[in-house]
Amino acid sequence: ISAHLTIDPHFVVGPINRRLFGSFVEHLGRCVYDGIYEPEHxxxxxxxxxxxxxxxxxxxxxxxIRYPGGNFLSGYRWEDGVGPREKRPRRLDLAWHSTETNEIGLDEFASWLEKVDSELMYAVNLGTRGVQDALDVLEYANIRSGSTFSDQRIANGAVEPYAIRMWCLGNEMDGPWQLGHGSPEEYGQLAVKTARAMRQLDSTLELVVCGSSNAQMPLFANWERVVLEATYDEVDYISCHAYYEPHDGDYASFLASAVNMDRFIDSVVATADHVKAVRGSKKTINVSFDEWNVWYHSRYAEVDRITGIDDWPVAPRLLEDAYSVADAVVVGSLLISLLRHADRVTSASLAQLVNVIAPIMTEPGGPAWRQTTFFPFALTSQLARGVTLELKLESPTYDTVLHGEVSVVDAVATHDAGTGDTAVFMVNRSLTEAVELAVDVSNLGQVAVVDARTLHDDDIHAKNTLDDPERVGLAPNTSHSIEDGRLRITLPPVSWTAVRLH
Ligand code: AHR
Structure with a gap:
C-alpha cells in the first residue's frame, strides 16, 4: 500500500517548546529508591x-522533570524530605500502600537534576494540604535568604535558591482515587487561592492547574470548564493525563491511540478557549500534558496492587511494565500527536522515567538498560527542533473499535530555520502491510537524507529485558531515495521511523 505526504516549511503550526520532552519522577515503587538512587551500587x-x-x-x-508525584503527592509533606537524614520520618504512602523513608527529598532531587541537566517542575500537595504548605515550600525553594524556610535551605547546604518556574497545583484532583478528591468547584476554589498566594510570593511562576486524569473521566470537559472558570486569570496551563494499553488483544485500536490523544488535546483547547471567550480574556491557557505513556493498568490491578494492613513495603516492584515493539510504536506516535499540537501543548512529561512505567530499567546491584520506548523518545527529543510544520497527508484508512476510521500512516515534520534541518517522524499502524511512502520535499529546496532510522521487529511483542537488554533497537532504514523533489521510503508494518533531511 502507498501513502503520500507534502512538506512545506512555510506552513508553521508553532514553535516547539523544549519542555515538550519532559518526564516524571514519582516516589513510587523503585523509581527513586533502587532506581535513580542506590548508594550501595x-x-x-x-x-x-x-x-x-x-x-x-x-x-x-x-x-x-515533574516531581514528587503523582498520587503520592496528595499525601506528601515536603518538609519530611529536608534536613538531617537521620531525623527524617518514615511515613505511610497511602497512594501506593508503601513506606516512604524520605531519604530523598527536594534538596537531593535538585542536586540530581543538575547532574542530568534537567529543569525541575515541582508539584504542591492540594490533596491533604493547601495554601500555607504551598507557600512554605515555595519560600524554601525560591527565596534567596533571610526568612525561616530560605535560611533552612541554606543550612541544609543549598546556598542558591532553586528558582523553580513551573509548579503543579496538585495532582489528578478529578480522580476518586486521589486523596482529597472533590468536586471541580471545590478544587477550583482551592487552586485559585493557592495560585494567588504563590504569585504574591513570586510573580514569575508558571502554574499548572489539574485537568482530567483521562478523556474518559465522567466529568471530562466540564471539569476543565469549571476549574478554569475559577482559576483562569491565575494559571498558565491546564494538565492532561493519558495512558494507553491494548484491550483484549485489539492492536488495531491500540496502535491508533494517538487519535484519542489528538481528540483529547483538541477538546481541552476548545474548552479553555470557550472560557477565554466567555470572559473576553486576552490570555491563552496552554496544555501541560504532564503524564502520558503506555501503561498496562490491568496488570497493576491484577498483580501489583498492595492492600494488606500489615504490608507497607519500601520501594516495592510496582508498575514495572516491560515494553514491546508495539508499545514503542505507540509511544512514537503519541510524540507525533504532541508535536502536531506544539502551538498549544507547550509542556509534557513522559510518565515515568526509571523502573515505574519507564523507558529506563535497573536491577539492584545490576545493570541499567533501555526499554523499547526509550528509542523513539530519545531520537524525537534530539531531532525535533525549531517549529512544527503542517503536513498534507494522504493515507489509506482502517476501522477500529475504539477510534472509528483512522489513517494507516501518521506523521509530523519539524523544521529548524537556524540549522536548515528538517525532521520527519512517521508511523505505520498496519499489522500486516508495509507502506511505500512518497514525500514531496520540493519546497525544502535541495535536501538529502542525513539519517533515517526505523524501530520495527517481525515480533511486535519483542522486548528488552534483564536477560536480553539489547534485543530491540533502532536500525538504519536503507530503503530511501530522493529524486525530483520526492523522497521515497518504505515503512514496515507496525513501525516508527525518523528521517533527518538537510
Ligand atoms: O504515573 C502513575 C500514576 O498515574 C500517577 O501517580 C498518577 O498521577 C496517575 O494516575
Missing part, C-alpha cells in the same frame, strides 16, 4: 546516585 556517586542511570537519562534527552 558499584555505579553510585558520592551522593548515592547511579551514574549509569544519569548517563541514560541524559541520552534520553529529558528537558523538565
Amino acid at each position: 558499584a555505579e553510585a556517586d558520592k551522593e548515592g546516585f547511579r551514574r549509569d542511570v544519569i548517563a541514560l537519562v541524559k541520552e534520553l534527552g529529558v528537558s523538565t
